[in-house]
Each structure stands twice: as structure tokens, then as C-alpha cells.
Amino acid sequence: MTATYASYRSKLETYFDRTASKTWEQLTSDAPVSRIRATVRAGRDRMRATILSWLPADLSGLRLLDAGCGTGALAVEAAQRGAQVVAIDIAGSLVHVARDRSPPGLSIDWKVGDMLDPSLGRFDHVVAMDSLIHYPAFDIVDVLRSLADRTSGSIVYTFAPATPMLTAMHNVGKLFPRSDRAPAIIPATERLLRTLASNAMPHARVGRTQRIASGFYTSQAMEIVTA
Numbered sequence: 001m002t003a004t005y006a007s008y009r010s011k012l013e014t015y016f017d018r019t020a021s022k023t024w025e026q027l028t029s030d031a032p033v034s035r036i037r038a039t040v041r042a043g044r045d046r047m048r049a050t051i052l053s054w055l056p057a058d059l060s061g062l063r064l065l066d067a068g069c070g071t072g073a074l075a076v077e078a079a080q081r082g083a084q085v086v087a088i089d090i091a092g093s094l095v096h097v098a099r100d101r102s103p104p105g106l107s108i109d110w111k112v113g114d115m116l117d118p119s120l121g122r123f124d125h126v127v128a129m130d131s132l133i134h135y136p137a138f139d140i141v142d143v144l145r146s147l148a149d150r151t152s153g154s155i156v157y158t159f160a161p162a163t164p165m166l167t168a169m170h171n172v173g174k175l176f177p178r179s180d181r182a183p184a185i186i187p188a189t190e191r192l193l194r195t196l197a198s199n200a201m202p203h204a205r206v207g208r209t210q211r212i213a214s215g216f217y218t219s220q221a222m223e224i225v226t227a
Helices: 003-019 022-028 037-054 073-080 092-101 137-148 164-173 190-200
Strands: 062-068 084-089 110-111 123-128 149-160 203-214 217-223
Touching: 003 022, 003 092, 022 037, 022 092, 037 073, 037 149, 037 203, 037 217, 062 073, 073 084, 073 110, 084 092, 092 110, 092 123, 123 137, 137 149, 137 190, 137 217, 190 203
Parallel strands: 062 084, 062 123, 084 110, 123 149
Antiparallel strands: 149 217, 203 217
């Protein structure tokens, strides 16, 4: 992968595994949160439901990679539908929470590491919910191309759409010292991602896309069909 991918990945690991671990544990639970965070929680719930609706209703016998699993809600729901799930995240503290929350008896292999590790093997489907939104568009497509080489069905990922509000927030965020802010969410246009994906993965195609907006949460799902 590119040097920028490695650099961003290192920053994300530090942030989610240390600075924001407790925040994300609370946000992804049923614990009370502020009104702002409640909109983010609601948006993420809608996005997770959308992504899962694009997968087969019966995932029995299928192998699924949850790339950037966080605290594990999507991995658990996929496993409850029969999938053999590999759930991986760079933040070990979040994977620890996910493992503790997971009901017993599900086929989930919780891992700490890089979603692009070739030792993870091949998959029928890959999901990457809000785990690529901190990377530039060229790096996002490099990740998708690498995953597509080992995926026989589909990849569903999310990106931060380049809306005026998100673009303004991104630009304002650059004014603050790096030590005082989280890794930036980097907006991208759907057109650019479609063009880059078509060029990088000529044997795949862009399928469904859906934007979810809920208060302070805006994210867009896009399906890459690799079959």
C-alpha cells in the first residue's frame, strides 16, 4: 500500500485505541449520550441496517470480512445470519469490547490488525463501515482493489460524501493543532470514487449506493460487485 495509507493508519490506531476508546465504547452501547452523539448513533444504526440489507438474507456457509469492525455490532448481526465472520480492527481496545459483547456460539474470529493482511484469506463478502472515511480517495480505491482480489461476491464500504457542510468542517479542522483534534474525515465525491474504481477494478462494477444523514452523521454506502 501507499505511504499515505500507512501514515493515516498509524494515526487512526493511536486515536481509536487510546484517545477515543471510551467514547466509542459508550457511543456504540445503550448508555445515555448527548443529543449530538445521539444523532451519530442513530445514523450509524441506519447505515449498519442498510449495509446488512445489501447482503444475502441467509449467509450460511459464506465467509465475510468486517474490515474495521469497531465494537462489533455488524459482525454479530452477520454471524447471527449464518456467516463465518472475520472481524478485524487496528484498535485492540475496541476489539476487546466487541469480543466481550458478542453472544456465545457465533462464528466470529476477532482479530487486531490490518484489514489488508493477506493471511486473512478469501471472502464471499467484505464490509467496511466508516473505516475508510479518514483516507484520501486514491487510498480508498487502493484498499478496495486489494480486497477485491480476494472477494468473490461484493464489497460494501462507506465514504464521507463531499457535501458543503462536511467540506467546510474538514477545512476548519485544519486550523486546529493536530494534538487537539481527531484524525480528519476526508470528504470524497461519488463521481471521483466511481471513476477511480472503474479504472482500478475493470472486472468489478459499482452497484448500489445510499447516503445516510442524521444530524452530525453523514456517510454514504457504495457497493462494489466483484462476482
